[in-house]
Amino acid sequence: MVQSAVLGFPRMGVLRDLKKANEAYWAEKISQADLLAEGKRLRLAHWKIQKEAGVDIIPSNDFSFYDHILDHIQLFNAVPERYRRQKLSPLDEYFAMGRGHQKGDVDVPALEMVKWFDSNYHYVKPTLQDNQTFALAEDPKPVREFLEAKEAGFHTRPVLVGPVSFLALGKADRGSKVDPISLIDKLVPVYIELLKQLKAAGADHVQIDEPVLVFDLRPEVKAAFKPAYEAISAQASEIPAITIATYFGDIVHNFDVLPAFANLHGLHVDLVRHPEQLEPVLKQLGPNQVLSAGVVDGRNIWKNNFQKSLDLLHTAIKALGPERVVVATSSSLLHVPHTLASEKKLPADVYEWFSFAVEKVKEVAILAKAVVDPESVRAELDANAAAMKSRAESARTNDPAVAERQAQVTDAMHHRQSDFETRYAKQRTHLSLPLFPTTTIGSFPQTNEIRIQRAKFTKGEITAEQYDEFIKKEIDLAIQIQDELGLDVYVHGEPERNDMVQYFGERLKGFVFTTHAWVQSYGSRCVRPPIIVGDISRPAPMTVKESKYAAERSKKPMKGMLTGPVTCLRWSFPRDDVHQSVQCQQLALALRDEVLDLEKNGIYVIQVDEPALREGLPLRKGPERDAYLKWAVNSFKLATAGVQDSTQIHSHFCYSEFQDFFYAIAALDADVLSIENSKSDAKLLKVFEDEAYPRHIGPGVYDIHSPRIPPESEIRQRIQEMLQYLRPEQLWINPDCGLKTRKWDEVKGALTNMVKAAQYFREQYANKA
Ligand SMILES: Nc1nc2c(c(=O)[nH]1)N[C@@H](CNc1ccc(C(=O)N[C@@H](CCC(=O)N[C@@H](CCC(=O)N[C@@H](CCC(=O)O)C(=O)O)C(=O)O)C(=O)O)cc1)CN2
Ligand code: MET
Numbered sequence: 001m002v003q004s005a006v007l008g009f010p011r012m013g014v015l016r017d018l019k020k021a022n023e024a025y026w027a028e029k030i031s032q033a034d035l036l037a038e039g040k041r042l043r044l045a046h047w048k049i050q051k052e053a054g055v056d057i058i059p060s061n062d063f064s065f066y067d068h069i070l071d072h073i074q075l076f077n078a079v080p081e082r083y084r085r086q087k088l089s090p091l092d093e094y095f096a097m098g099r100g101h102q103k104g105d106v107d108v109p110a111l112e113m114v115k116w117f118d119s120n121y122h123y124v125k126p127t128l129q130d131n132q133t134f135a136l137a138e139d140p141k142p143v144r145e146f147l148e149a150k151e152a153g154f155h156t157r158p159v160l161v162g163p164v165s166f167l168a169l170g171k172a173d174r175g176s177k178v179d180p181i182s183l184i185d186k187l188v189p190v191y192i193e194l195l196k197q198l199k200a201a202g203a204d205h206v207q208i209d210e211p212v213l214v215f216d217l218r219p220e221v222k223a224a225f226k227p228a229y230e231a232i233s234a235q236a237s238e239i240p241a242i243t244i245a246t247y248f249g250d251i252v253h254n255f256d257v258l259p260a261f262a263n264l265h266g267l268h269v270d271l272v273r274h275p276e277q278l279e280p281v282l283k284q285l286g287p288n289q290v291l292s293a294g295v296v297d298g299r300n301i302w303k304n305n306f307q308k309s310l311d312l313l314h315t316a317i318k319a320l321g322p323e324r325v326v327v328a329t330s331s332s333l334l335h336v337p338h339t340l341a342s343e344k345k346l347p348a349d350v351y352e353w354f355s356f357a358v359e360k361v362k363e364v365a366i367l368a369k370a371v372v373d374p375e376s377v378r379a380e381l382d383a384n385a386a387a388m389k390s391r392a393e394s395a396r397t398n399d400p401a402v403a404e405r406q407a408q409v410t411d412a413m414h415h416r417q418s419d420f421e422t423r424y425a426k427q428r429t430h431l432s433l434p435l436f437p438t439t440t441i442g443s444f445p446q447t448n449e450i451r452i453q454r455a456k457f458t459k460g461e462i463t464a465e466q467y468d469e470f471i472k473k474e475i476d477l478a479i480q481i482q483d484e485l486g487l488d489v490y491v492h493g494e495p496e497r498n499d500m501v502q503y504f505g506e507r508l509k510g511f512v513f514t515t516h517a518w519v520q521s522y523g524s525r526c527v528r529p530p531i532i533v534g535d536i537s538r539p540a541p542m543t544v545k546e547s548k549y550a551a552e553r554s555k556k557p558m559k560g561m562l563t564g565p566v567t568c569l570r571w572s573f574p575r576d577d578v579h580q581s582v583q584c585q586q587l588a589l590a591l592r593d594e595v596l597d598l599e600k601n602g603i604y605v606i607q608v609d610e611p612a613l614r615e616g617l618p619l620r621k622g623p624e625r626d627a628y629l630k631w632a633v634n635s636f637k638l639a640t641a642g643v644q645d646s647t648q649i650h651s652h653f654c655y656s657e658f659q660d661f662f663y664a665i666a667a668l669d670a671d672v673l674s675i676e677n678s679k680s681d682a683k684l685l686k687v688f689e690d691e692a693y694p695r696h697i698g699p700g701v702y703d704i705h706s707p708r709i710p711p712e713s714e715i716r717q718r719i720q721e722m723l724q725y726l727r728p729e730q731l732w733i734n735p736d737c738g739l740k741t742r743k744w745d746e747v748k749g750a751l752t753n754m755v756k757a758a759q760y761f762r763e764q765y766a767n768k769a
């Protein structure tokens with residue numbers, strides 16, 4: 001018999017139930033007990049789905065109220081003192097680390113949050129001290145949730161983040177110098193204690209995620225595996241069997257680490273991303289070790305190609321025998337939506353091409369049967385083959401006009417007319433900006449009222465005219481507030497946009513979009529990625545109407561606001577039948593037309609956001625990375641370089657670590673950059689120690705994903721810090737990112753302080769001059 005396994009299930013529920021419960025709890029509309037009960041209901045429902053689908057190995061501890069790395073921070077008592085000190089309940093302390101806490105006399109900012117590998121999910125960074133200690137939390141979450149499942153009749157395999165990955169994904173706290181990985185000897189005993197408690201509770205098997213194995217590892221990190229896992233293996237009789245899980249890359253370059261796992265039960269590898277690692281991995285396994293073969297994609301929504309998966313599984317079984325092969329999802333299913341069954345509006349032909357989490361769970365179970373006894377699942381195999389054929393032969397995928405246009409792209413189309421100095425001289429007279437210009441990143445609060453009106457419009461309860469009138473009023477309000485705040489470059493506020501990628505997906509040919517296919521991005525925030533099914537083109541202008549309206553009504557320059565080609569690609573579900581560089585160039589050409597249409601309509605500052613540029617970078621150094629950078633940078637340039645010198649191109653970056661990536665951002669040749677910076681402890685700024693940046697830049701002066709209002713003094717401090725690295729003439733003052741997730745009073749409070757801080761420095765420098 002071949003077993004099936006799922007590495008993790010999405011947490012939100014069918015209708016984003018967890019998001020709603022969390023937000024209700026934060027708004028003090030439900031009690032802590034209510035929230036905990038909702039968590040339990042969701043966990044039970046998700047275990048039931050997997051059991052009924054016939055999955056053999058069902059995960060527990062994959063649930064999280066906010067983020068699984070944050071769970072482990074609390075689990076190991078790696079909670080920084082500034083939170084501990086507040087004496088909050090464990091749940092509130094947890095949320096305080098995740099999203100900051102400003103209530104009564106408590107005022108603590110959130111921990112830093114960054115991208116999870118190359119996905120659009122964000123994790124909370126373990127933040128460690130020079131004198132860091134660890135201790136297992138009372139009533140540890142993995143044990144509690146294992147027992148909860150057991151009681152309900154589900155025998156689960158708890159998922160833990162491995163000790164090496166936990167530390168390697170962390171950082172030293174502000175003011176500390178510790179190299180997190182040096183703490184491994186302190187963490188391992190706590191880890192062993194946890195494993196013993198799991199065994200005592202009845203767990204016979206755990207999944208330990210060590211995804212950092214897909215990176216190029218520093219020698220210190222590599223060296224940490226051996227002592228850590230030898231110490232763990234030494235306890236074999238008192239702890240559960242262990243499967244080490246890796247995903248999102250291959251691990252061939254780290255094979256020298258594998259002896260550390262020699263006494264463990266199994267190894268999971270991602271065969272969707274890297275099917276070619278199967279053969280070498282098979283050779284590396286110990287004589288009794290099990291291969292968990294990740295063949296069902298945890299990162300995209302395409303229906304599994306059973307024939308392809310079965311080929312891989314047969315290769316594995318031939319080498320190891322059926323008892324030593326497990327059919328699994330490539331990674332946790334966290335990155336795909338809950339169920340395709342909720343989609344009532346997808347075109348019928350296309351519907352057949354997709355699988356979301358509920359459907360993928362079934363695929364894993366079917367494959368495990370098919371690989372030993374295909375006749376037992378003949379109908380499923382035939383239906384799958386038919387779906388593959390329908391997609392391969394569909395007329396939706398190819399558009400000769402798009403191919404024709406791509407063939408005519410020239411090198412010159414990637415370059416602005418003049419160099420930055422010449423451009424800036426023209427922009428300066430054209431836009432007349434003060435020293436330290438203030439601006440925002442684009443979005444203003446997406447209020448309930450906005451969402452209600454949009455939902456009414458979508459359902460046909462109000463007309464397009466009524467909706468347009470409503471949006472115009474919102475733009476008027478945004479302009480009025482920017483007048484009052486005294487900002488220098490305005491934005492229209494993006495009230496018409498449901499999401500910065502979904503909005504464009506809905507307006508481009510080649511995409512289809514869903515109604516309920518939400519994926520967690522961070523905490524309670526979700527996205528509904530549009531799906532690229534065919535060649536992409538722009539049937540009509542997408543943003544001109546709103547931007548033009550806004551530009552005509554404001555006394556200051558109005559920024560047009562677009563999402564760049566790489567971000568549109570990365571935050572959609574891309575096609576898997578055409579190289580991403582081709583899809584990206586198609587997006588770039590569509591956006592190029594949009595940029596030129598904005599310019600034609602009197603918008604002379606245009607921001608093209610590329611926050612996903614960094615996350616798309618292949619995880620390892622090498623030719624794949626160089627190739628990516630080339631096509632990604634070229635796509636941005638193709639989208640933006642068609643404008644006049646006097647038109648100012650901005651771009652924006654957030655939610656990643658940019659210090660080792662800044663060279664690529666610089667290569668975009670944007671006139672002005674805004675970059676998230678406020679929580680990275682000036683790491684970004686240190687880039688400018690080595691090399692001066694020639695153009696203009698606004699490192700974010702405050703964190704926007706927390707409801708906390710930053711005092712003026714704190715913002716001044718940030719600006720002061722920036723002035724140690726950047727020239728005053730090149731510095732812009734802006735928040736870290738857009739303000740759509742905030743409330744208006746938070747926005748007004750924060751921006752008032754931001755503008756005051758900018759004015760303070762303006763006066764300082766006016767006096768100096
Ligand atoms: N795609 C993407 N990725 C990103 C970002 C981003 O902005 N977009 N930002 C960074 C951080 N990530 C973020 C991700 C999501 C949100 C966010 O605010 N999401 C919203 C949802 C946005 C949205 O699409 N809203 C729609 C749908 C609103 C809705 O809930 N509608 C109901 C229907 C309501 C009704 O019928 O009454 C439904 O569909 O269920 C709209 O405004 O129209 C949320 O979770 O609250 C913010 C940041 C990195 N990655
Ligand atoms: C995640 S980057 C967001 C940029 C977008 N213009 C906004 O302000 O929301």
Ligand SMILES: [Zn+2]
Nearest residue numbers: 611654737738
């Ligand atoms: Zn941003």
